[in-house]
Amino acid sequence: MFADIVIVGGGASGMAAAIGAKKTAPEAEVVIAERLDRVGKKLLATGNGRCNLGNKDVSPAHYHGSFRSMSGLLGNIPADEFFRSMGVLCTADEQGRMYPRSNAAATVLSALRMQLDELGVKEVCGFEMSTYLRKGGTYELSSNGGQKFICRKLILAAGGYAAPQYGTDGAVIRLLREKGYRIEKICPAVAPLRVSPDSVKGLKGVRTKGLVQAYSGGKLLAGEEGEIQFTxxxxxGICVFNMARYCQEYEGRLEIRLDLAPDMTYDELKVYVLEQRTKRAELELNDLLTGVFAKNLAVYLVKNTIGRPMTDRIADIADKEIEKLCCRIKSLDFTVTGSSPWKSAQVTAGGVHKSCVGDDFGSLLEKGVYLCGEILDMDGDCGGFNLQWAWASGMAAGRNCGDSLKGADR
Ligand SMILES: Cc1cc2nc3c(=O)[nH]c(=O)nc-3n(C[C@H](O)[C@H](O)[C@H](O)COP(=O)(O)OP(=O)(O)OC[C@H]3O[C@@H](n4cnc5c(N)ncnc54)[C@H](O)[C@@H]3O)c2cc1C
Known part of the structure; x- marks a missing residue:
């Protein structure tokens, strides 16, 4: 099989790259080579099936990694305009998170596929690239199934390690490492954080609102309010997901502090609990906090702070115990034992370092190779930032690759 441009990976960035390449070089034969039986499978699972396809606020503060210097590009290709050009209307919520108006990821995928079809981009599914070699002025791609592809230009859009159930197992990143690319330390991002089972005993299934703060060695790294979930x-929960990337830098030294009543000061909380001692005097300690937290969380807090039988009367609780309890509610600490498995992560932190890739997304190590999306060392917060990067980097890589066909080789 021959094509002018082969794009390895039919995910968000690969589809955007194909559109960018074909619009720039309409005469070129552009092919997407995807290992799964269909393109865009992960896209259907994004945003809980609603596809949070971008965010109104694309400031660098929401991005991490060596490609952060390229975040200026994100504003040039707003996701809502990109999709409007394909007939998809988007809406944004109060946090700037953009969704298709239909609230269905399927709308996004079918618009992309219609556009690819209209432009004449070919999809070759079931092609799992195992390696590629430069031969003369072309690249020869081999698949695990023994197929070959020859192309003049190659765009690598094979994603990272996160969510291998959607085709991304990091194999292409490993291949690039073997080829001499600098790979920034890999770790799950936008993912739950593991803590010792003992520290959350009795909390499985509890959801509560609170402030989540990440610390290492007493230094505050980040904080965010939102819903916290316990397993x-x-x-x-989203606010925990956004702390996961710190495992990359602070492995084994990451602490999470929860403030379970960020809307109340310590003193207000103390007044409230003291009030309960009078109003609920004859009830058991089990019920001390059930007016403010879900039962399991209320019991957990009292049981783990005050070492008394939970059948003791509320009236018997001492002032000192109430103070200790209020401190615990305002700062409940957990030691992070690691990030969660790749299958429950949404994004990969780390990847191909910017020092190996030019501002046009062309490889600085291999002529005619371009890279885009999550394969690169760039991850965004939860909230549409990662798909925004996939579209923007994909379109830019595709356009530049298409352009390079016209003139002299890179
Ligand atoms: C459950 C879930 C929900 C998410 N929700 C959101 C959200 O709402 N908003 C948001 O911004 N981000 C979200 N993300 C993250 C977002 O989906 C990714 O950051 C984005 O899809 C990355 O795009 P990509 O094209 O770089 O890689 P991917 O979309 O991962 O695509 C890579 C493609 O390459 C293929 N491939 C891999 N290796 C090979 C190979 N050797 N040969 C051929 N093909 C190969 C894969 O099968 C895959 O189709 C979510 C992720 C998950 C898992």
Missing amino acids: ENSLS
């Missing part, structure tokens, strides 16, 4: 061995 038998992890903390979850």
Whole structure:
């Protein structure tokens, strides 16, 4: 098989790259080579099936990694305009998170596929690239199934390690490392954080609002308010997801502090609990906090702070115990034991370092190779930032690759 441009990976950035390349070089034969039986499978799972396809605020503060210097590009290709050009209307919520108006990821995928079809981009599914070699002025791609592809230009859009159930197992990143690319340390981002099962015993299934802060060695790294979810061995929820990338830098030294009543000061909280001692005097300690937290969380807090039988009367609780309890509610600490497995992560932190890639997304190591999307060392916060990067880097890589066909080789 021969094509002018082969794009390895039919995910968000690969489809955007194909559109960018074909619009720039309409005469060129552009092919997407995808290992799964269909392109865009991960896209259907994004945003809980609603596809949070971008964010109104694309400031660098929401991005991490060596490609952060390229975040100026994100504003040039706003996701809502990109999709409007394909007939998809988008809306944004109060946090700037953009969704298709239909609230269905399928709308986004079918618009992309219609556009690819209209432009004449070919999809070759079931092609899992195992390696590629430069031969003369072309690249020869081999698949695990023994197929070959020859192309003049190659765009690598094979994603990272996150969510291998959607085709991304990091194999292309490993291949690039073997080829001499600098790969920034890999770790799950936008993912739950593992804590010891003992530290969350009794909390499985609890959801509560609060402030989540990440610390290392007493230094505050980041903080965010939102819904916190507990599992038998992890903390979850969007505000926790956004702390996951710190495992990359602070592995084994990351602490999470929860303020379970960020809307109340310590003193207000103390007044409230003291009030309960009078109003609920004859009830058991089990019920001390059930007016403010879900039952399991209320019991957990009292049980783990005051070492008394939970059947003791509320009236018997001492002032000192109330103070200790209020401190605990305002700062409930967990030691992070690691990030969660790749299958529950949404994004990869780390990847191909910027020092190996030019501002046109062309490889500085291999002539005629371009890279885009999550394969690169750039990850965004939860909230549409990662798809925004996929579209923007994909379009830019595709356009530049298409352009390079016209003139002299890179
Ligand atoms: C459950 C879930 C929900 C998410 N929700 C959101 C959200 O709402 N908003 C947001 O901004 N981000 C979200 N993300 C993250 C976002 O989906 C990714 O950052 C984005 O898809 C990355 O695009 P990409 O094209 O670089 O890689 P991918 O979309 O991962 O695509 C890579 C493609 O390459 C293929 N491939 C891999 N290796 C090979 C190979 N050797 N040969 C051929 N093909 C190969 C894969 O099968 C895959 O189709 C979510 C992720 C997950 C897992």
